Amino acid sequence: MRVLGVDPGLTRCGVGVVEGVAGRPLTMLGVGVVRTPADAELGHRLVAIERGIEEWLDEHRPEFVAVERVFSQHNVRTVMGTAQASAVAMLCASRRGIPVALHTPSEVKAAVTGSGRADKAQVGAMVTRLLRLDAPPKPADAADALALAICHIWRAPAVNRLQQAHAAAAAARTPRVPRTPAVPVRKVPR
């Protein structure tokens, strides 16, 4: 399984590609950061992020893209930019038919360190160990992107079972009733 992890951001968008399966040693295929200048217009920054992500998809042909799920409890301005950068990453992947998975920061931390409240240094140290690197990848956004990819590889079996269960449940609901019926639906007593 080859996964591109994306830690979205307008100024620094971390990207990292990891290959492997759960329970076996993992391999890093690439890591980096897509940067855009803070003084550029927002539209141009989004175009630059799109170009950067496309290059990573072209070069590594991942089977999955794992993106950090954005929450808005943090700094308001940063979060809007993060949401917009993540939209571009998801768009690039979905346009190619590559499945996108979202993982929360605490899911990622828990996956690689065992604790959902681990700090940046701990995540960097575990990424270094798990991928057998000489030093933690810099900046932290790059390490976080690798952690996302690792998290996806390890969580994928469980997530896939869940999706299969959902799909089976949805298929069992027959016939499918439209959400807003044109004619009022009356309950008929059995």
Place this chain on the structure above:
Amino acid sequence: MRVLGVDPGLTRCGVGVVEGVAGRPLTMLGVGVVRTPADAELGHRLVAIERGIEEWLDEHRPEFVAVERVFSQHNVRTVMGTAQASAVAMLCASRRGIPVALHTPSEVKAAVTGSGRADKAQVGAMVTRLLRLDAPPKPADAADALALAICHIWRAPAVNRLQQAHAAAAAARTPRVPRTPAVPVRKVPR
């Protein structure tokens, strides 16, 4: 001046094209809504919005795209989706080299009704009057997109003067020093 207004949203993304100049009667060239199903995957919804916006750009060839500036003081979940839909609209425009302008909801309301705190009905009524329509465009997202386009046409002269002043001020700052010089820059006394 031909402007595509975009009221961003994942479920309903309002789009409206208005042509005209400040101080003359305006003409509506088109109005509509790009919809995506709420139960679809986020990445697929963003692809559908991209496709919708591209169709509007292809058909109307606007010179400007005016997008509602997203704030996060509202409902948290809605805002993230709005930010992501707006990112797609800005990306589509910037990729074609079309300038993107952001206007806040209160700027738009003030432009078309005279009050930054006008309600939806008031905005709809003024859009109907200004574009000489038979009835207010439905849903409200479509009317809001037209209001954005009108706002841009009316504010553009002022905004352009401001941008020219900024550009002139930036050009006056010579020589331009890189943000992170490789060699420390020393201040030389005159």
